[in-house]
Amino acid sequence: MSIAALLAIALSVSSPVARPEVKDIDAFTRKAMARVEIVPGLSVAVVQGPDVVMTAGYGVADLRTGKTVDADTCFYIASATKAFTALSIARMAGRGELSLDAPVKTWIGSSPLPADIASSTSLDDLLSHRSGLDNASISFRAAYSGAHTPRTMSALLADTRRSYPYGTFRYANTGYNLATTLIEDRFARGWRTMVDREVLRPAGMIHTTARIDQARRRMVVAAGHMPGPDGRMTVSPLQKINATMQSAGGLVSTARDMARWLQLQLNDGVVDGRRVFPPGLVASTHHRLVSQQAAFGPYTRDGYGLGWQTGRYGDEVLIHHFGNFAGSRTHVSFMPERGLGVAVMANEDALAGEVVDLLANYIYDRFAGRSDLEAYYEGELATLTARRDKRMKGLTASRAERAARPWSLARPTKAYVGAYQNPSMGRIDIAENDGLMVVTIGPMSSRAEAATDPESVRVELIPLTGQIIRFEAPGQLIYDGQTYVRQ
Known part of the structure; x- marks a missing residue:
């Protein structure tokens, strides 16, 4: 069955909701999926104040099986994981188990981490990407090769070096991998256990996990997709396994769970009328710790906190974090001043992954009452599909050029x-x-x-x-x- 036919089946299963905003969002999402075509599936969560406005799934989780997406389908959220890891560590700091702003030497005990680095680097530095540190071996093993044990990672702390000036923002996985390696070294507590205990269980996020192998056995987990050699969408040959789910990018979650996550962010740790986290804890992770001046598509970025980018969409403050990896793409954001939050997760990235940002922008603009909403987003869809076609054309040409190259190895x-x-x-x-x-x-x-x-x-x-x-x-x-x- 073709991807278009699968989409036609799956689109019909999304739950209709009475609110006019949701009807418009649902209609635009269906239009976007049909126009973009190559994104097999996605899910959407919208929160306003304490209320969940919408959770829905569209398309299919895996083209091999044709399983449809709903609000309980798991997607890999990649670097959006950082906010969970940072909140977990902040909660431990709130109990006095460790310190966020003091040099790590004050709590790590005996460690292979170089002494000069331990005495001049804090967890705030590591989690806000301002430490200037690099450790290629720990980051590579954690996210890509999966070849690690706690003992191996502890020993590799000795390879940590300062590769750029302290205090300069440089986004990477390194700080999170170092922070959680130090915590596991000191407390014998792996990052998965830490995030489970400190965030996921208290928040009631029962379908969010770093144990992807278990998730695949008990839930529908969306597979990342990419254009295959013939140009048709296929499941990516690289999928996450338990060993490569790591503290800077290692959770799968659902639209329903991400709605709870957004509620916690917008209501300072309260969900379902119940206080889950101490007052001020969640809000503290949104505060800018390092400055930057950057743009990402339509968003400006002026800083980074504890697992969150700080910036704006138009004139509105937007706290956000995105993620992508090998055919998966995630957008998580909220506007604290408007009390509005959005999460969109998709299982395609290379050709039209920006569809997750486009849907989020549509949602924010729909709630803001943008007067030219439909006309503007008709143009945005046209731009996205043109970009998709250009990328596909470039990929096809690149593959053909590489296939024509002469083999350059001298021996058999x-x-x-x-x-x-x-x-x-x-x-x-x-x-x-x-x-x-x-x-x-x-x-x-x-x-x-x-x-x-x-x-x-x-x-x-x-x-x-x-x-x-x-x-x-x-x-x-x-x-x-x-x-x-x-x-």
Whole structure:
């Protein structure tokens, strides 16, 4: 069955709601899904003050199964996880277990983290991306290879370096990975357990979890999708596993649960008339800790707090965090002054992932009573579909150009086969399959393509994102600036 036919079936299952705003949002979402075509499924949550205005699902969670999306379908929320991790740590700090603003040396005890860094870096620094620190090995293992244990990550703290000036905003996963590695080292409490105990259970978010393997057994979990070699949408070859669900991007959630999350943000820790978190705790995570001057699509960004971007949409203050990874895209935002919040999650990113932002913007503008709403968003849909077509055309041309490249390895493929090791980064496996070179790192695997430089190949371990592997002396390769030696 075609994706259009699947969408036609799934769109009919979204729950109708009487409020005029919701009827308009539902109608526009259906229109957007039909026009964009290539996004298999998405879910929407809208909150106003203490009330859930709307939770709904559209399309399908997985093109292989045709399972429809509803308000209880799980989507990978990627970097929107950071706000959950930061709130968990803030709650521990509120009880005095650790300190947000003091140097981490005051609470970590004996640690491999370099002493000069421990004495000059706080959790606030790490969680607001102003620490200036880098640790490629911890971040890579946490999010991509999945090759880690608590002992491994603790030892790798020694690799932490300051790579840019302290106090400068630089968005990355590193600060969150370092913070939760230090916490696990000190308290023997993994980040999953911490987020469960400190946030998810108190909030009643029963379908939100970092244990994606369990989620797939008991719930419908949307798979990330991407354009395949023939241009048709297919399930991404890279999907998250438990070992790569990490503190900077490691939760799946549903529209119904994200509505609760937005209620907590807008009402300072109160949901269903019940106080879940101490007064001021949730609001404290929204305060800007570091400044920035940036734009992301129609949004301006002026700072970053504890897991939240601060900025504006038009003239309105917008606290927000987005996320994307290998065919998944998430938009989570709220306007504190208007008491309005929106979450949109989709299972496609590369060609039309901005549809989640477009739907959120429509919702904010619909509630604001924008006079030219339908005409304006008709134009925005046209722009999005034109961008989709341009990207697809560029991708097709790029794939054709790469297929025509001459092979640049001087020796037969079998001469390169083996397991290559880097002490900090871990292992890369090179294999031969039906005469083709296949490169694997943990759950990531890619057929090698010709590269432009001698003794090099191109791989897409992260789908639609090319990486170069260069073979140097016999039994040695360079990947992402790191040297790996064949064992």
